[in-house]
Amino acid sequence: xxxxxxxxxxxxxxxxxxxxxxxxxxxxxxxxxxxxxxxxxxxxxxxxxxxxxxxxxxxxxxxxxxxxxxxxxxxxxxxxxxxxxxxxxxxxxxxxxxxxxxxxxxxxxxxxxxxxxxxxxxxxxxxxxxxxxxxxxxxxxxxxxxxxxxxxxxxxxxxxx
Numbered sequence: 001x002x003x004x005x006x007x008x009x010x011x012x013x014x015x016x017x018x019x020x021x022x023x024x025x026x027x028x029x030x031x032x033x034x035x036x037x038x039x040x041x042x043x044x045x046x047x048x049x050x051x052x053x054x055x056x057x058x059x060x061x062x063x064x065x066x067x068x069x070x071x072x073x074x075x076x077x078x079x080x081x082x083x084x085x086x087x088x089x090x091x092x093x094x095x096x097x098x099x100x101x102x103x104x105x106x107x108x109x110x111x112x113x114x115x116x117x118x119x120x121x122x123x124x125x126x127x128x129x130x131x132x133x134x135x136x137x138x139x140x141x142x143x144x145x146x147x148x149x150x151x152x153x154x155x156x157x158x159x160x161x
Contacts, residue, residue: 001036001055008059023054027084046077053084057094064088067099082108103146107131115139 001020005011011019017036024032027050040048049069056064066085070078086109089096098109106113107127114124115138123136134140 001051001058004055004058020054020058023058024051026057026088027051027054028080029054044077045073046080049073049077049081050084053081053088057088057092061094063095063097065097065099068101069098070100070102070105078105085109103131103142115142 001023002013002016005016005019006013009016009019021032021036024035029035029047029050035043035047035051040051043051053069064085069085070081073081082105085096085098088094096109098106100106110127112125113127113130115122115130115136117138123130123134123139130139131143134143
């Protein structure tokens with residue numbers, strides 16, 4: 001993280017380390033100074049994912065591409081990472097492009113969805129519209145296959161506030 005900061009922002013070593021610790025805190029890691037000094041093999045999968053997110057936002061991008069950002073994480077850690085990405089998007093105005101095969105992730109994080117098959121767009125539109133009323137057979141197939149994994153809780157009609 002500090003290397004990214006030094007390269008992209010031109011900060012000196014101490015300032016970069018301080019900024020890296022701030023970023024580790026921003027991605028909700030406890031004891032960021034300790035995490036900063038640890039080797040990657042000493043960190044859990046969820047911690048590593050948070051460190052990668054901190055490195056990704058270190059150069060203050062306007063767009064972050066999260067390609068299968070929660071794959072291989074257990075359900076609890078996956079939920080924490082999704083909440084973190086949503087919170088970063090809200091707090092910083094970061095545009096988030098999510099690449100995922102997991103429609104529950106798409107339903108939870110995305111305003112718009114683009115469904116691709118064999119490199120071609122087969123359907124696109126507002127997430128709720130595409131997932132509630134899929135027009136393309138491939139989209140219907142994806143939804144049918146994912147229903148057993150809890151997609152329905154993200155597709156349930158939202159209560160009016």
